[in-house]
Amino acid sequence: MRFFLLALAFLGLAPMAEAQQRTRLTVYTALENEQLQPFKQAAEAALRDIEIAWVRDSTGVITARLIAEKANPRADLVWGLSVFSLLQMEAQDMLEPYTPRGAEALRPNMRSARSPMTWTGMDAFVSAICFNTVVAQQRNLPRPSTWQDLLDPRFRGQIVMPNPNSSGTGFLTISGWIANMGEQGAWAFMDRLHENIQQYTHSGSAPCNNAARGEFGVGLSFDMRSVTLKNQGAPIDIIVPTDGVGFDLEATAIMRGTRNLEAAKRLADFTVSRTAAELYGRFYAMLALPGVEPTVRGYPAEFAQRLVNANFAEIAAARERLLAEWQRRYDGKSASR
Amino acid sequence: MTKFALPFQDSVRPKASADETALRMIHILGFLFLAVALALPLGSLLLRAFEDQHGAFVGLHNFAIYVTTPSLIRSAWNSIWTAALTTLVVIPLAFAYAYGLTRSCMPGKWFFRAVMLLPIFAPSLLPALSLIYLFGNQGMLPWMMDGGSIYGPWGIIGAQIFYCFPAATIILSVALSTADGRLYEAAEALKASRFRIFFTVTLPGAMYGLVSAAVVVFTLVVTDFGIPKVIGGQFNVLATDVYKQVVGRQDLNMGAVVGLVLLIPAILAFLLDRWALGKKSATLSGRAVPYRPKPRAVRDRPAFLLCLAIALALTGIVAVAVWGSLIRFWPYNLSLTLDNYDFARFDAAGWQAVWLSIKLSLLTAIFGTAIIFILAYSLERGPRNGVFLAPLRFLATIPLAVPGLVLGLAYIIFFNATNNPLEIIYGTLAILVLNSVVHFYTVCHLTAVTAIRQLDPEFEAVSASLHVPVWRTFCRVTLPICLPAILEIAVFLFVSAMTTVSAVIFLYGPDTKPASVSVVHMDEAGQASAAAAMACVILAISLSAKLLQLSVNGVLGRFTSAWRR
Numbered sequence: 001m002r003f004f005l006l007a008l009a010f011l012g013l014a015p016m017a018e019a020q021q022r023t024r025l026t027v028y029t030a031l032e033n034e035q036l037q038p039f040k041q042a043a044e045a046a047l048r049d050i051e052i053a054w055v056r057d058s059t060g061v062i063t064a065r066l067i068a069e070k071a072n073p074r075a076d077l078v079w080g081l082s083v084f085s086l087l088q089m090e091a092q093d094m095l096e097p098y099t100p101r102g103a104e105a106l107r108p109n110m111r112s113a114r115s116p117m118t119w120t121g122m123d124a125f126v127s128a129i130c131f132n133t134v135v136a137q138q139r140n141l142p143r144p145s146t147w148q149d150l151l152d153p154r155f156r157g158q159i160v161m162p163n164p165n166s167s168g169t170g171f172l173t174i175s176g177w178i179a180n181m182g183e184q185g186a187w188a189f190m191d192r193l194h195e196n197i198q199q200y201t202h203s204g205s206a207p208c209n210n211a212a213r214g215e216f217g218v219g220l221s222f223d224m225r226s227v228t229l230k231n232q233g234a235p236i237d238i239i240v241p242t243d244g245v246g247f248d249l250e251a252t253a254i255m256r257g258t259r260n261l262e263a264a265k266r267l268a269d270f271t272v273s274r275t276a277a278e279l280y281g282r283f284y285a286m287l288a289l290p291g292v293e294p295t296v297r298g299y300p301a302e303f304a305q306r307l308v309n310a311n312f313a314e315i316a317a318a319r320e321r322l323l324a325e326w327q328r329r330y331d332g333k334s335a336s337r
Numbered sequence: 338m339t340k341f342a343l344p345f346q347d348s349v350r351p352k353a354s355a356d357e358t359a360l361r362m363i364h365i366l367g368f369l370f371l372a373v374a375l376a377l378p379l380g381s382l383l384l385r386a387f388e389d390q391h392g393a394f395v396g397l398h399n400f401a402i403y404v405t406t407p408s409l410i411r412s413a414w415n416s417i418w419t420a421a422l423t424t425l426v427v428i429p430l431a432f433a434y435a436y437g438l439t440r441s442c443m444p445g446k447w448f449f450r451a452v453m454l455l456p457i458f459a460p461s462l463l464p465a466l467s468l469i470y471l472f473g474n475q476g477m478l479p480w481m482m483d484g485g486s487i488y489g490p491w492g493i494i495g496a497q498i499f500y501c502f503p504a505a506t507i508i509l510s511v512a513l514s515t516a517d518g519r520l521y522e523a524a525e526a527l528k529a530s531r532f533r534i535f536f537t538v539t540l541p542g543a544m545y546g547l548v549s550a551a552v553v554v555f556t557l558v559v560t561d562f563g564i565p566k567v568i569g570g571q572f573n574v575l576a577t578d579v580y581k582q583v584v585g586r587q588d589l590n591m592g593a594v595v596g597l598v599l600l601i602p603a604i605l606a607f608l609l610d611r612w613a614l615g616k617k618s619a620t621l622s623g624r625a626v627p628y629r630p631k632p633r634a635v636r637d638r639p640a641f642l643l644c645l646a647i648a649l650a651l652t653g654i655v656a657v658a659v660w661g662s663l664i665r666f667w668p669y670n671l672s673l674t675l676d677n678y679d680f681a682r683f684d685a686a687g688w689q690a691v692w693l694s695i696k697l698s699l700l701t702a703i704f705g706t707a708i709i710f711i712l713a714y715s716l717e718r719g720p721r722n723g724v725f726l727a728p729l730r731f732l733a734t735i736p737l738a739v740p741g742l743v744l745g746l747a748y749i750i751f752f753n754a755t756n757n758p759l760e761i762i763y764g765t766l767a768i769l770v771l772n773s774v775v776h777f778y779t780v781c782h783l784t785a786v787t788a789i790r791q792l793d794p795e796f797e798a799v800s801a802s803l804h805v806p807v808w809r810t811f812c813r814v815t816l817p818i819c820l821p822a823i824l825e826i827a828v829f830l831f832v833s834a835m836t837t838v839s840a841v842i843f844l845y846g847p848d849t850k851p852a853s854v855s856v857v858h859m860d861e862a863g864q865a866s867a868a869a870a871m872a873c874v875i876l877a878i879s880l881s882a883k884l885l886q887l888s889v890n891g892v893l894g895r896f897t898s899a900w901r902r
Contacts, residue, residue, distance in 0.1 A: 026847060033862055036685050053847035054685070058861055060584035065843050067587050068749040074764060074846075088587060092390060134669070163571065166585035199488055200571040202580060209863045213667055214475040229863045232666045323586060331408055331573065 023263040024051045028066060030059040031080035031250070032224060035283060039079070042279050046270050050263050059085060059168040059204070066255070070094055076258040077267055079122075082168050083249040086119045087316040095119060096254040096261070100268040110249055110288040113313070120272050121249040123284035126307065127173040129239040130208035130219040130226055141217050146243040147177065147189070150218070155196040160207040161220035162200065165323050165331065168248070169204025169222050174326065175315045176246015179308040187329070194330055212236050222248075224283065227298075240300065244308040247286070356807035360719030367712040368725045371732040373759070374775045378751035379735070382743065385750070386593035399594045408573055413598075416574040419490055420558035423497045427554050428547065430498075431505035434647055437640035438506075439513040440539070442632040444641065447891075451883050452648040455655050457503045457829075458879035460836045460853045461563040462860055463872040464499050467657040468492060468568060475668045477657075488570035496564045499654060501557050502647075504780050505550040507829065511784050511822050512546020513539075515791040518628035545790065548613040549783045552606040553737060559602050560740040563839060575599055576740055583742060596743035600735070607734045625793070655876065662870035677870035683859050684867075686850045691874055694852040697769050698834035698882075705774035705781065706827040710819070713785035714811060718797055737779035741839025748772055749843055764846035772844055773834040781826045788822035789815065821890055828886045832879040 031039065033056070040052045055075070057065070063085040066075060070092065078086065089095055095118040103111055103120045110121030129144060136143065141158060144150050150159060162170030177186040198216055201207055207219030208226055212234035226238040252271040254264045270276055277287050281294035285303050300306075315322075389395050403409065437443055438450060456464065471478050472487040485491060516539070524534045540547075562576035569577065575595060583592035662678075664671045681687035716729060736744070752763045762768045792815065800810035816823070838853045845854060852875055860868035 033684055033858065055845075055847055056685075056858070057842065058584075060587070061842055063587045064583050064589070064746070065749065068589060068746050068843070069753050071750075072753045072755045072760070074753070085587070163581070163585070165581045166577075202566045202577060202585075203861060205861050205863060206567075209860075209865065212863065213469075213473075213865070214669070215469065215473050225863060232863075232866075233670045234666060235669055320586075328407055331571070 022049050022051045023260050024053055025076045025260055025263055025267055026053050026055065026074060027077045027079050027267075028055050028062050028075040029078065029080040030062050030082065031056065032228075032283070034228070035080070038279060038282075042275060043267060043270050046273075046275060047263075047266055050267060052267075060166070063088070063168075066094070067092065073255040073257045075255050076260050076264045077252065077254055079252045079267070079271055080250045081253075082172075083119065083121065083251045083312050084168060084171065084316055084319070086251050086253050087312060088319075089253070090118050091316075094256055096256040096258065096264075098254055098265055098268060100252075100265070100272045102269065103272045105290070106272060106288045107290060109310070109312075119251045119253040120268070121251045121288035122271065122276070123250055123280040123288060124247040124286040124307065125222050125224050125250065125284060126240060126245045126247040126286070127169070127176050128221060128223040128226070128245065129241065130211040130221050130229075131237045131239055132211045132214055132217050132235060133237055134235045135211075135214050135217040139217060143237075144218070144239060144241070146241045148243060149241075150196060151189075151192050153196075155218065157196065157198045158217040159193070159196050159220065160199045160201060160210060160216045160218070161197060162204045162207055163202055163331065164326055166202035167204035170200075171319065171323070172222065172246050172248045173220055174246075174322065175310070176244070176308055178322070179246060179310045179315070180244035187325075190326075191329070197330075200330065208236070223285075223299075227283075238298070240303065240306055242306060245306050247307050247310065249288070249312070250280075250284075356801065357720050359807060360715045361723055363711060363715040364719060364723050364725040364729060367708075367715065368729055368732075370708065370712075371729065371775075374771055375732055375735060375778075378747035379739065379744070381751045381754075382589075382747035383593050383597055385590050386597055388590055390588070390590060399590050403591065403594045403598075409578075412573040412575050412578050415490070415572060416559050416576070419493055419497070419574065420555045423494055423501060423558045424551050424554045426494075426498050427501050427505050428551055430647060431502055431509050431550060432543075432547070433640070433643055434502075435506050435509035435513050437644045438510050440516075440628075440630050441637045441640040442630050443637045443644065447887055449644045449648055451880070451887060452651055453506050454503045454828075454832065454879075454883055455651045455876075456499050457836065458832055458883070459655070459658070459872045459876040460838055460856050461496070461500055461561070462567065462856055462868060463658045463876070464496050464654055465564060465567040466661060466860075466865060466869055466872075467654045468496055470657050470661055470667060471654075486570070488568060489572045490569075492568040492570075493565050493572065493574075496568055497558050497561070499651070500561070500564065501554045502651070504557060505554050507780070507825060508550040508553065508783055508787060509543065509546050511787045511825065512543040512549075512791075514821070515788075516542055516628035517625040519624075519626050521628055522626075545613050546787050548609060549787065552609055553780055553783065556602050556606055556737045560599055560738060561839075562740060562742060579740055579742055583746065589746065592743070592746065596740065599740060599743070600738055602738050606738065607731055610730075610734060658869050659873050659876075662866060662873045664866060667865060677864075677866045678874070680855070680867065680871060682867075683862070683864045684855050686855055690850050690852040690855045691871075691878075693766075693849060694835055694875065695878060697766060697773065697849075697851055698831045700766070700770045701773040701777075701834040702827045702831040704770065705777070705830040706823060708774065709778060709781045709826060710785050710823055713782055714789055714815060717786060717789045718794065718807070718815075733782045734779055736775055736777070739776075741776060741837065741841075742843075744772065744776055745840035745843035748840070764844075764849070766849050768844055769841055769849060769851070770834075772840050773837060774830070776837065776840050777830055777833040781829060784822055784826055784829070785819075788819045792818060820893060824886045824890060828882055831882050835875050835879050 036054050036056060043052055044050060059082050062081060066089060097116040097118050099116040100120055103117055106120060112118045131143060141154060142152060161173060164170035164174050177189060181189055205221060205225050208221035210216050211219030212229040223238055226236055229236060252268060254268055258264050274292060277289035277292040281287055281292055283296055285294050285296050285299035287294055386399055387394060387396060434453060438446055468487055470476060520538050524538055560576055562580045565574050565577050566580060579592055579595045582588050582595055661667060663673050665674050752759055752768060796814050797810055836853050838857055841851055842854055845851060852871055856868045856871045859871060
């Protein structure tokens with residue numbers, strides 16, 4: 001009888017005890033809204049004693065918050081943030097060096113070169129063209145398949161792209177051109193493209209959102225953006241240009257100064273696992289972990305070959321200079337159109 | 338009148354010392370509050386203007402870089418001319434509207450009072466979306482743009498006029514709501530023309546309100562980045578320059594530099610306010626007979642038509658957004674649906690964000706109104722020689738000129754410091770409340786001051802000579818007379834906290850994401866209809882708060898301002 005009561009008490013208390021032990025990790029992220037729930041569920045299922053509390057915002061806002069909080073970090077972990085932001089934070093000594101278990105298996109250009117690593121990649125997202133087919137028909141716009149196609153005078157005043165000084169997506173786009181055409185070539189290309197640009201927006205998703213609404217014919221943005229819009233019935237095609245696209249990594253890092261280092265390390269281990277990679281593959285076509293087949297649809301088979309060969313550290317180091325040069329060339333000009 | 342009454346009041350007041358001590362204590366407390374909630378956070382951010390990103394002191398190096406930025410002069414000039422043009426359009430419109438509300442006998446005043454606030458009942462994204470639906474390239478009325486584009490200065494000015502109208506109208510209707518009927522009787526007895534009465538009685542009486550309203554509108558336009566960000570295209574203004582530095586380049590040091598530059602309008606506003614103060618005298622003396630407009634068709638009909646036209650324009654813009662929240666996808670699938678209101682489909686926080694916003698707004702309204710009104714009273718009616726007076730007045734005008742973005746970052750840097758005992762409020766609802774109270778301080782302060790200045794200080798002098806302590810005069814006389822203004826402030830704080838984005842976007846925690854931030858997130862994710870839907874929910878809640886205030890006003894009015902009739 002006594003044993004029975006004890007067992008009962010144990011059974012009753014066990015879930016409570018587990019609930020008490022669960023460590024709450026604050027995770028800052030720039031992932032899409034619809035990714036948050038599946039990622040949280042998968043991680044909490046794999047690590048029963050860890051609870052994830054998301055703080056999600058756009059890349060720029062989250063990075064500015066992290067840097068402003070530098071003296072007393074509130075985030076335990078960053079999961080799903082642009083590698084350029086992480087490199088900037090690495091330069092300010094904000095990342096905890098730790099090589100997650102299994103991280104060596106990641107593609108070498110998709111993880112930190114340091115030992116121990118400061119960040120690990122999850123997947124790549126690429127700059128892409130959002131092309132409104134209805135507007136194209138109305139205004140007789142040809143369907144572009146390369147970046148060079150955008151220089152066609154028929155696109156004059158039809159193209160919208162993010163201002164790289166306001167948006168990470170904008171910087172991703174120009175860094176891809178620089179990696180692909182060389183710096184001189186890229187500036188020459190942008191000089192001509194500038195003639196066709198209707199507007200440089202402050203938000204990275206605005207060009208695609210506005211192209212979907214038919215405000216403009218062509219929006220330069222990134223590939224993930226268009227999925228949500230298409231599902232709502234927007235007549236847009238997502239075009240990944242064949243002449244080399246810039247890409248950015250979504251990556252993970254532990255914040256130096258976290259109050260839950262052990263738990264954060266275990267979550268970091270999970271983020272490079274096969275289970276996690278399969279999850280990323282539901283949304284992205286290019287994964288950091290080789291050998292995992294992405295299940296996302298709508299990407300060309302030879303997609304991986306279109307990615308330019310990017311050296312993130314080099315681009316990140318040149319960022320200030322490139323942004324200043326871009327501003328000098330294009331931002332000082334008045335909106336004549 | 339003020340100048341005459343004050344020395345008199347000080348010399349005979351028997352209980353002056355006890356009252357004075359109390360009011361001086363309020364000055365000190367108020368100063369401490371504004372120091373901790375405003376001056377210190379701002380100071381700790383602005384110090385960064387003199388540092389590099391590793392925290393080393395670099396003197397004026399950042400400023401030197403900034404003034405050589407090629408687009409700076411253009412941004413500054415763009416900021417100034419758009420703000421000036423907006424002010425020139427808004428002030429006459431708001432004055433005419435407020436005049437109609439307070440000095441005419443037109444029908445449906447309660448309706449016009451509720452409608453005038455529509456623009457601030459929803460996040461600024463709502464008018465921006467509406468303008469795109471109306472005048473964008475796929476818009477319903479593109480011919481009105483005459484081939485021009487909505488993305489640029491004209492879009493900014495249009496949206497800003499819509500957005501600044503309520504703030505100007507609130508201040509002006511408070512300024513016009515109390516007048517001494519004897520002045521009008523005297524003027525009429527002297528056979529002065531309507532025209533002359535307007536320029537010699539009405540306008541001087543509302544002068545302080547006019548100056549405040551103009552300063553408020555100008556500064557609001559200069560510091561707002563939400564509208565130029567969405568609809569301004571690449572038309573650069575100072576506020577979007579801060580955005581570029583902080584959010585685009587994550588350069589807090591340069592952001593602090595531009596933030597400092599943006600404080601210049603605040604300093605000018607402060608000087609202008611002091612100047613207007615010198616010109617001002619109380620309009621409602623103890624012997625005043627409240628002015629009651631008599632029906633007069635020549636004035637009432639045009640006033641009604643003008644107010645109706647403005648009200649229709651305001652409701653039209655909102656109606657487009659409400660419709661936008663009910664369609665599937667603009668402009669390709671216009672079938673109606675309620676799915677956009679199922680927020681959990683678009684944003685994990687779902688409807689919880691709405692409840693959180695309500696809680697945040699209620700707390701902001703309660704604490705904010707009490708703090709702001711008591712402090713304004715102590716400034717106007719307390720001892721005139723305290724050391725804290727000038728700093729307090731100055732601090733009260735600062736928040737208007739601080740872009741929300743700068744205030745948000747300042748709060749991170751100050752309240753997240755390891756050696757700050759207030760660190761415990763970081764990431765909680767409390768810091769959002771504190772931030773909202775401070776962010777919207779100035780307009781409320783100006784409204785309170787305008788209302789209090791219209792009461793003759795003789796009220797206090799008489800009470801004092803009757804041995805009535807100042808707090809009792811405050812509760813028995815000032816509060817009831819100012820009750821309409823106080824409720825106005827409370828509702829203004831409530832709706833502002835419901836709709837604010839720019840500062841709280843840096844401060845919310847995992848469990849404290851407000852609805853207004855959800856709106857921005859859903860729009861960024863390409864869910865414009867859902868964003869419009871959430872904005873409409875915010876609008877409905879704000880509108881309910883306003884209608885509640887109006888009915889409370891009606892009931893209370895019968896008890897507290899019966900003397901006005």
